[in-house]
Amino acid sequence: MAAAPMLELREVRKSFGPIEILHGIDFALHPGEVHALIGENGAGKSTIMKILGGFLPPTSGQVLLEGRPVPYASGAQAEAVGVVVIHQEFNLAADLKVSENVWLGRELGRVFLDHRAMRAGTQALLDQLDSTISPDARIRDLPVSDRQMVEIAKALSRKARVLIMDEPSAVLTHKEVEVLFRQIDRLRAQGVAILYTSHRLEEVTRLADRLTVLRDGAVVRRALRGELTEDGMATAMVGRDLQDIYPARRHPMGEIALDVRGFSVPPLVQDISFTLRRGEVLGISGLVGSGRTELAEGLVGLRPAAGQVFRNGASVHIRSVREAAAHGMAYLTEDRKEHGLLLDKTLRENLTLSTLPRFGSPFISAAREETALTEAIRDFDIRAPRRDMAVGNLSGGNQQKLLLAKTMLSSPEVVIIDEPTRGIDVGTKSQIYAFIDALAAEGRSVIVISSDMPEILGLSDRVLVMRQGRVAGELDGERICEKAVVRLVMGTAEEPAYV
Amino acid sequence: MSDAAVQKPARTAQLPGLSALGPLLALILLVVLGAFLNDNFLSQGNITNVLARSAFIGMIAVGMTFVITSGGLDLSVGSMAAFVAGVMILAMNALLPAMGVGVPLILAGMAVALVVGLLAGLANGLLVTQARIEPFIVTLGTMGIFRSLITWLADGGTISLDFAVRQLYRPVYYSGLFGIAWPILVFAVVAIAGQIAMRHTRFGRYCEAIGSNDKVARYSAVGVDGVRLMTYVLLGLLVGLATIMYVPRLGSASGSTGTLWELEAIAAVIIGGTALKGGYGRVWGTVVGVLILSLIDNILILADLVSPYLNGTIQGVIIVLAVVLQRGKSSA
Ligand SMILES: Nc1ncnc2c1ncn2[C@@H]1O[C@H](COP(=O)(O)OP(=O)(O)OP(=O)(O)O)[C@@H](O)[C@H]1O
Ligand SMILES: [Mg+2]
Numbered sequence: 001m002a003a004a005p006m007l008e009l010r011e012v013r014k015s016f017g018p019i020e021i022l023h024g025i026d027f028a029l030h031p032g033e034v035h036a037l038i039g040e041n042g043a044g045k046s047t048i049m050k051i052l053g054g055f056l057p058p059t060s061g062q063v064l065l066e067g068r069p070v071p072y073a074s075g076a077q078a079e080a081v082g083v084v085v086i087h088q089e090f091n092l093a094a095d096l097k098v099s100e101n102v103w104l105g106r107e108l109g110r111v112f113l114d115h116r117a118m119r120a121g122t123q124a125l126l127d128q129l130d131s132t133i134s135p136d137a138r139i140r141d142l143p144v145s146d147r148q149m150v151e152i153a154k155a156l157s158r159k160a161r162v163l164i165m166d167e168p169s170a171v172l173t174h175k176e177v178e179v180l181f182r183q184i185d186r187l188r189a190q191g192v193a194i195l196y197t198s199h200r201l202e203e204v205t206r207l208a209d210r211l212t213v214l215r216d217g218a219v220v221r222r223a224l225r226g227e228l229t230e231d232g233m234a235t236a237m238v239g240r241d242l243q244d245i246y247p248a249r250r251h252p253m254g255e256i257a258l259d260v261r262g263f264s265v266p267p268l269v270q271d272i273s274f275t276l277r278r279g280e281v282l283g284i285s286g287l288v289g290s291g292r293t294e295l296a297e298g299l300v301g302l303r304p305a306a307g308q309v310f311r312n313g314a315s316v317h318i319r320s321v322r323e324a325a326a327h328g329m330a331y332l333t334e335d336r337k338e339h340g341l342l343l344d345k346t347l348r349e350n351l352t353l354s355t356l357p358r359f360g361s362p363f364i365s366a367a368r369e370e371t372a373l374t375e376a377i378r379d380f381d382i383r384a385p386r387r388d389m390a391v392g393n394l395s396g397g398n399q400q401k402l403l404l405a406k407t408m409l410s411s412p413e414v415v416i417i418d419e420p421t422r423g424i425d426v427g428t429k430s431q432i433y434a435f436i437d438a439l440a441a442e443g444r445s446v447i448v449i450s451s452d453m454p455e456i457l458g459l460s461d462r463v464l465v466m467r468q469g470r471v472a473g474e475l476d477g478e479r480i481c482e483k484a485v486v487r488l489v490m491g492t493a494e495e496p497a498y499v
Numbered sequence: 500m501s502d503a504a505v506q507k508p509a510r511t512a513q514l515p516g517l518s519a520l521g522p523l524l525a526l527i528l529l530v531v532l533g534a535f536l537n538d539n540f541l542s543q544g545n546i547t548n549v550l551a552r553s554a555f556i557g558m559i560a561v562g563m564t565f566v567i568t569s570g571g572l573d574l575s576v577g578s579m580a581a582f583v584a585g586v587m588i589l590a591m592n593a594l595l596p597a598m599g600v601g602v603p604l605i606l607a608g609m610a611v612a613l614v615v616g617l618l619a620g621l622a623n624g625l626l627v628t629q630a631r632i633e634p635f636i637v638t639l640g641t642m643g644i645f646r647s648l649i650t651w652l653a654d655g656g657t658i659s660l661d662f663a664v665r666q667l668y669r670p671v672y673y674s675g676l677f678g679i680a681w682p683i684l685v686f687a688v689v690a691i692a693g694q695i696a697m698r699h700t701r702f703g704r705y706c707e708a709i710g711s712n713d714k715v716a717r718y719s720a721v722g723v724d725g726v727r728l729m730t731y732v733l734l735g736l737l738v739g740l741a742t743i744m745y746v747p748r749l750g751s752a753s754g755s756t757g758t759l760w761e762l763e764a765i766a767a768v769i770i771g772g773t774a775l776k777g778g779y780g781r782v783w784g785t786v787v788g789v790l791i792l793s794l795i796d797n798i799l800i801l802a803d804l805v806s807p808y809l810n811g812t813i814q815g816v817i818i819v820l821a822v823v824l825q826r827g828k829s830s831a
Contacts, residue, residue, distance in 0.1 A: 321720040354719035
């Protein structure tokens with residue numbers, strides 16, 4: 001792999017205001033290679049990618065394309081010379097259709113738009129991705145995983161020489177991830193230089209020809225394929241040895257805290273029944289689109305639903321998040337950008353938004369809010385350069401930690417967590433797992449919705465598998481194993497291919 | 500980890516940035532300019548006059564700040580003020596034979612104004628939150644409705660308050676406490692209460708959250724529709740209050756009462772630094788905005804430099820400048 005670098009950073013530093021985030025980075029992407037960049041939340045991965053892709057200028061240092069200073073100063077110009085970025089936070093126009101997004105900025109047709117050609121082109125791209133998304137769907141109406149597939153389709157359509165992907169798999173299920181990997185393999189074979197980040201280290205092992213580990217804005221380790229085990233990567237990232245990341249659990253369980261009977265959330269979710277005990281962690285697995293999020297949103301009153309719900313034996317009808325909170329139930333959304341956080345507000349305002357009545361009435365006590373924030377930053381290890389910054393400027397993983405802190409502030413008795421560790425580094429993951437375990441140990445009930453198979457297996461006392469809006473099966477104790485879950489997820493007798 | 504910054508306790512009191520102080524600087528500049536151009540400008544008479552006239556728009560603009568901050572808009576307030584004034588006067592005239600000229604009659608009139616304002620705001624708010632119609636459309640509609648209702652009530656002319664009642668009511672506009680006119684006092688109370696409500700109560704925080712992203716607010720157990728409804732009701736009440744202070748000034752209402760008040764109120768809110776798309780509100784900025792607008796008016800009349808007919812031009816330039824400055828802030 002002696003080919004000259006395609007895109008290169010030399011001695012790059014980056015500061016936001018007075019705070020330096022990147023401290024002299026040397027980094028190169030080679031044609032026909034997948035280079036993985038890994039590091040903890042806030043280490044500076046996304047910032048490096050934005051600098052490479054022309055979205056941010058470096059404070060000092062050089063960015064070189066084929067040995068010469070890059071000829072671009074914006075993302076659009078970079079795309080024109082074949083440097084394409086798939087961002088961690090989506091960059092789609094929510095009100096436009098899928099095909100309009102794919103062709104945005106490069107529409108076909110001279111005077112009038114050639115809708116038919118653009119639609120056909122989009123359809124071809126989506127077919128290539130084994131995706132059933134309609135080119136005419138509005139982005140706003142799509143779940144996050146579909147949006148990610150649209151991002152990928154859009155990037156593929158750009159004829160990239162350099163493809164930079166910031167946690168593309170974070171919102172995908174393993175079936176979609178497999179499709180993505182096939183595309184990456186194909187592009188690699190075509191000589192595209194690829195930069196990939198993920199907090200799922202098994203993906204890095206599977207994909208990366210070359211690996212760079214980042215810690216606190218500096219490169220701490222470089223390696224070639226096969227030189228580092230997953231444990232080795234985790235240790236290099238975190239700077240210390242990591243124990244088994246899943247808690248050794250099994251708590252005594254109490255009486256039934258939540259009893260759901262014949263619950264439907266039109267149009268998808270039909271006739272769901274399950275129970276949840278105090279001190280229990282119930283994992284919900286299933287493909288994206290199987291209705292897991294709809295079920296959760298129905299339970300906390302975010303969607304109109306029918307059926308019976310009993311809390312501690314008493315029948316309840318929950319029609320809003322507020323009523324859910326009054327019944328000790330909370331939901332942590334999978335879509336932190338659209339539904340979870342106010343990106344232009346500070347950490348403090350976000351943290352206390354759903355529990356504001358506790359912070360004084362009629363006047364909010366800023367001092368008490370600050371105390372709560374200090375505790376949240378400590379308990380959830382939130383790394384923010386400044387406390388009074390806008391949440392949108394936090395790294396993705398730290399946004400997720402803040403969202404978790406916000407949900408937990410109401411100390412719910414039943415908490416439904418949708419994709420708890422999306423975009424979270426291994427070190428923090430183990431903290432969050434320990435946290436979920438501690439919740440159960442206190443006698444609270446937790447529902448974990450996750451597309452991450454090891455997470456479902458490692459956390460759950462019981463697993464509920466959903467398929468096409470219905471319960472496909474339930475597993476507990478010894479019967480919880482990957483094969484059984486995958487079989488139920490896919491609805492097949494045999495075991496499908498899975499990374 | 501090198502996260503020392505995180506551990507430091509925050510300085511809670513954030514200093515407003517330079518762009519936040521922009522409108523305040525503009526206001527000071529205007530005062531200096533006015534004093535320079537005309538000796539009479541700083542006289543107590545003139546100041547009182549400017550402030551008292553600002554008070555009506557000011558109270559309405561404070562309410563408008565909450566509506567806009569939560570992502571709404573109300574175009575109907577000018578017509579609403581005229582309608583409330585008309586109904587209030589008609590009610591007092593109708594009650595006159597039964598109650599006689601006296602303080603109870605005035606109080607009854609005030610109650611009518613507040614109730615009508617509240618109901619009008621409630622109508623706007625319900626249409627926005629329950630019928631789920633865009634605020635722009637709803638209030639464009641009610642603007643036309645209130646305007647035509649007052650014209651119809653006045654039969655195309657003017658509704659006048661009974662002369663004896665007017666004499667009794669006049670001091671509410673023309674006199675005051677400790678030498679400060681009543682409208683100014685009431686405006687000051689409304690502004691201070693508004694500022695506190697925006698910064699230090701749940702209501703204000705929820706308004707900002709809803710304007711910033713109403714889905715996040717809904718997912719965060721905020722009663723989004725209730726808060727939105729409250730902003731319109733509050734604005735309606737403040738329109739009622741402004742009318743209470745306005746009616747004693749002329750003692751009449753007609754189809755042209757309160758024309759363009761809505762635009763002045765919205766302009767004041769925007770000049771003051773509240774984001775038109777919602778999510779961030781600054782009540783003290785609105786007050787500054789109102790004062791800027793009425794000072795321009797006043798200076799043009801006093802100074803005789805340019806024709807007062809150009810007032811609108813200058814106000815327009817200021818509004819556009821204010822928005823440009825806001826833009827500069829958000830991209831910095
Ligand atoms: N516009 C900005 N203003 C201030 N600080 C910023 C800005 N953008 C990023 N940062 C800070 O820079 C640091 C690095 O962020 P970056 O997004 O690169 O992390 P990351 O490695 O991608 O993390 P994650 O795994 O959580 O996505 C973080 O501390 C973040 O808060
Ligand atoms: Mg990132």
